[in-house]
Amino acid sequence: MRCAPVSETAEKQSYDFRTIEAKWLPFWEQDGTFVAKSADDRPKKYVCDMFPYPSGDLHMGHAEAFAIGDVPARYWRLRGYNVLHPVGWDSFGLPAENAAIKNNAHPAEWTYRNIDTQATSFKRYAISTDWTRRLHTSDEMYYRWTQWLFLKLFEQGLAYRKDSPVNWCPSCQTVLANEQVVSGACERCGTPVTKKALNQWYFRITDYADRLLDDMEQLEGSWPERVLAMQRNWIGRSEGAHVDFELDGDHTVTVFTTRPDTIFGATFFVVAADAQLATELVTDEQREELAAYREQLKSVSDIERQATDRKKTGVFLGVHATNPATGAQMPVYATDYVLADYGTGAVMGVPGQDQRDWEFAKTFDLPIVRTVQPPEDFDGEAYTGAGEAINSSHGDVSLDGLEVEQAKATIIEWLESQGAGRRTINFRLRDWLVSRQRFWGAPIPIIHCAACGEVPVPEEQLPVALPTNMRGEQLAPKGQSPLASNAEWVSVSCPRCGEKASRDTDTMDTFVDSSWYYLRYIDPASTEAIFPTEEANNWLPVDQYVGGVEHAILHLLYSRFITKALHDMGLINFVEPFRALLNQGQVLNGGRAMSKSLGNGVDLGEQLDEFGVDAVRLTMVFASPPEDDVDWADVSPAASQKFLARAWRLAQDVTSAPGVDPSAGAQRLRVVTHRAIADAQTLLDDQKYNVVIARVMELVNAARKELDSGAGPADPAVREAAEFTAQALSLVAPYTAEDMWAQLGHEPSVANSAWPSYEEALLVQDTITAVVQVRGKLRDKLEVPVDITEQELEQQALSLPKIQKYIADDGGVRKVIVRAPKLVNVVTG
RNA sequence: CCCCCUAUAGCCCAACUGGUAGAGGCAGUCGACUUAAAAUCGAUACAGUCUGGGUUCGAAUCCCAGUAGGGGGACCA
Numbered sequence: 058m059r060c061a062p063v064s065e066t067a068e069k070q071s072y073d074f075r076t077i078e079a080k081w082l083p084f085w086e087q088d089g090t091f092v093a094k095s096a097d098d099r100p101k102k103y104v105c106d107m108f109p110y111p112s113g114d115l116h117m118g119h120a121e122a123f124a125i126g127d128v129p130a131r132y133w134r135l136r137g138y139n140v141l142h143p144v145g146w147d148s149f150g151l152p153a154e155n156a157a158i159k160n161n162a163h164p165a166e167w168t169y170r171n172i173d174t175q176a177t178s179f180k181r182y183a184i185s186t187d188w189t190r191r192l193h194t195s196d197e198m199y200y201r202w203t204q205w206l207f208l209k210l211f212e213q214g215l216a217y218r219k220d221s222p223v224n225w226c227p228s229c230q231t232v233l234a235n236e237q238v239v240s241g242a243c244e245r246c247g248t249p250v251t252k253k254a255l256n257q258w259y260f261r262i263t264d265y266a267d268r269l270l271d272d273m274e275q276l277e278g279s280w281p282e283r284v285l286a287m288q289r290n291w292i293g294r295s296e297g298a299h300v301d302f303e304l305d306g307d308h309t310v311t312v313f314t315t316r317p318d319t320i321f322g323a324t325f326f327v328v329a330a331d332a333q334l335a336t337e338l339v340t341d342e343q344r345e346e347l348a349a350y351r352e353q354l355k356s357v358s359d360i361e362r363q364a365t366d367r368k369k370t371g372v373f374l375g376v377h378a379t380n381p382a383t384g385a386q387m388p389v390y391a392t393d394y395v396l397a398d399y400g401t402g403a404v405m406g407v408p409g410q411d412q413r414d415w416e417f418a419k420t421f422d423l424p425i426v427r428t429v430q431p432p433e434d435f436d437g438e439a440y441t442g443a444g445e446a447i448n449s450s451h452g453d454v455s456l457d458g459l460e461v462e463q464a465k466a467t468i469i470e471w472l473e474s475q476g477a478g479r480r481t482i483n484f485r486l487r488d489w490l491v492s493r494q495r496f497w498g499a500p501i502p503i504i505h506c507a508a509c510g511e512v513p514v515p516e517e518q519l520p521v522a523l524p525t526n527m528r529g530e531q532l533a534p535k536g537q538s539p540l541a542s543n544a545e546w547v548s549v550s551c552p553r554c555g556e557k558a559s560r561d562t563d564t565m566d567t568f569v570d571s572s573w574y575y576l577r578y579i580d581p582a583s584t585e586a587i588f589p590t591e592e593a594n595n596w597l598p599v600d601q602y603v604g605g606v607e608h609a610i611l612h613l614l615y616s617r618f619i620t621k622a623l624h625d626m627g628l629i630n631f632v633e634p635f636r637a638l639l640n641q642g643q644v645l646n647g648g649r650a651m652s653k654s655l656g657n658g659v660d661l662g663e664q665l666d667e668f669g670v671d672a673v674r675l676t677m678v679f680a681s682p683p684e685d686d687v688d689w690a691d692v693s694p695a696a697s698q699k700f701l702a703r704a705w706r707l708a709q710d711v712t713s714a715p716g717v718d719p720s721a722g723a724q725r726l727r728v729v730t731h732r733a734i735a736d737a738q739t740l741l742d743d744q745k746y747n748v749v750i751a752r753v754m755e756l757v758n759a760a761r762k763e764l765d766s767g768a769g770p771a772d773p774a775v776r777e778a779a780e781f782t783a784q785a786l787s788l789v790a791p792y793t794a795e796d797m798w799a800q801l802g803h804e805p806s807v808a809n810s811a812w813p814s815y816e817e818a819l820l821v822q823d824t825i826t827a828v829v830q831v832r833g834k835l836r837d838k839l840e841v842p843v844d845i846t847e848q849e850l851e852q853q854a855l856s857l858p859k860i861q862k863y864i865a866d867d868g869g870v871r872k873v874i875v876r877a878p879k880l881v882n883v884v885t886g
Numbered sequence: 887c888c889c890c891c892u893a894u895a896g897c898c899c900a901a902c903u904g905g906u907a908g909a910g911g912c913a914g915u916c917g918a919c920u921u922a923a924a925a926u927c928g929a930u931a932c933a934g935u936c937u938g939g940g941u942u943c944g945a946a947u948c949c950c951a952g953u954a955g956g957g958g959g960a961c962c963a
Contacts, residue, residue: 071925240960286890287958295962314963327963367961399962406963413961485962606957679911680898686956691898693912700911703926736909739902748900751910758910765927828906833944835906874943880905884943 072702074669104130107604111171126603145192161529194570200499201520225253230534279637293485300478313400318464321449322428325406329397340375415439498564506551506558602635642686671790672698708797715802722774734815854881
């Protein structure tokens, strides 16, 4: 005969995630649990996930990022902050357009269908999001302000048009910004990028190079170090000098060099073959040869061009430059190893101290002069190391005998006195090319008028809306924007003179859309302003930004730039948009990124159906530290589900009444609970979310034990443990936690309950196990009061029989290290 | 080629930043419950911290060299 335990007197149910999900999802929506109010006395926290691109349904990567981002959002909410945690869609971009061309449709159809799908999944995934602030960058009410931003930048001189050789993706049929070219290939499709001379719109991000670099100081410690390193590297500040060279035919050409001290070794002069400068300099006799060389370069892809072991090529331009230090005549060449858009696009060739110049000099049989003394055992070609200057003397200036740094200072001073050079800082960063020859983006709000030139679209005429009557083949890329073929759309009268004029037919890089969306969440419906300044200043900067490291440079650099520009326009009072950044890892399967071609994709929807939302979220967070990759083959959502069931049962088994005073409860469980509370706080602050889960598991184990074979289900300490379990679990398993909270007799929502404070007294132990080492090796242990004095501890340790034996065997005590109350180390011999 | 990060039980991961290597989970083994199994509950073994040096009373932790994996940069003058 079976005797039913007390806890089974009530009707018991088993854990069923489907029932629980169905119960709470509608509740949160109706309750408006996660709506953030701007007028609120509590201190604010703004948690933002990088918004998704609507490519089909949400996938495992989204699931990880959002699960991780929701942890601080929910934690801060429990800690009493007014939390803003919005969501939106980055909904302009190529895939929609490609789908539209293929299916004879308009990109909006595909886009908004996918957004609906994702939004439904997102809601089910139970991220604590304020849905009232939802936005889509492809909505007219959004891109109207993207265009407004463009006009403001234009007004400030930060948006401009220029002719330049640009990166062209032959597959996407559009130009690309430098940041979107990865090792010579298109960041999106991997096609090798070619060069094309075009007139395009740019944002003057280079004006902010120094500030983008300097302000990183504010991010130190709260952004991943590698992201800062990548940005630093990308901005590429280098100190050096501009030096002017007189050329035949009355030209003065300036070069940038980081080694002005080597100028005495400059024996030739090179300019970028694809730059305008080469055309200007070349003599009539050499013009044909230059044209032939350029023709030859066209067949060389960027990837090939960047191979460092490639033979140096070039063509003589028929002119000579005068070395300002030596007065020597130097032949001028055009070459592809000099970049048109770095520095001034011209370089002095110093073969003795620069390997590239050395190779060029060898090819063209040019003289090589060493101007820095290499060490005796040096057997390389160009010498770039430290050493004394040699062969560096002419007329009234000499560097001979000086070390590199000293020589640099001396020559710059001399050049300055001659008016032939000056100290300068150069950046690797280029201006941001924002024109795109594609359809599905925000049209550039400029009108081209034969008489007035570039005329901004008047603000009240915004948005310049995309035509809705174009579809399918009409959207196909043809080397220029599909909009150009829509005569009706293009044709417009000039806002300034009223004459016939035409719209700019390019659209903006979608990174422009995403460079300011975190500001739009403040009031996404505003028709008055891009965002309300006062409220933006209250909510921003974002306290925790969460997203993939693939945006380390692109989106994050652009956003930092736009924030600074908006600051300078007086629209916001901060200069950095994201106070802290967390890069979540990838979700892998079997050691590799999930991909169609590998056939190792895991479908998020199927995982959710099988294990439930909470189990999947818990698995994502528990599997590894947030910034590490999660290999789905190594983890077990089934085990997570088991743990959730176990936690849930705990709440069901509690028989004490809500509000009971826990202080009379089982002390040993209370110690575990309060240690869990205290630890969780530090761990959450340190973003060690996986370890927080481990602490909760420990607590559930301890509570289960107390319930089954200790103080029993009515003990108030068991209730206390179960309640904190529900609260802590609410960070990752909102459905289960909400249901537990209700089981425990509380009003929903657990998300807005108050995080408990831990009792200090429960954390202090009276006694502690002290370790006794002999010569650093653990030999015995000792139970001592925590406030034991060093003398006492030493004396007790030394009197231990085991220890005395070791001392006797090892030849007596030489020294004793005491770290009361934890450790004694006896040094013998 | 250069720079950065990582390396701890079979696996995923902890370790108060120099002080007892193990918190949690997976997989394993054993037991309780069961006619049996699943579920549940309980109990357990397993590594001396990638390799080799060094600093220290004491090193997973700091330093040097190397190996392996991951990331970034790579004609930037």
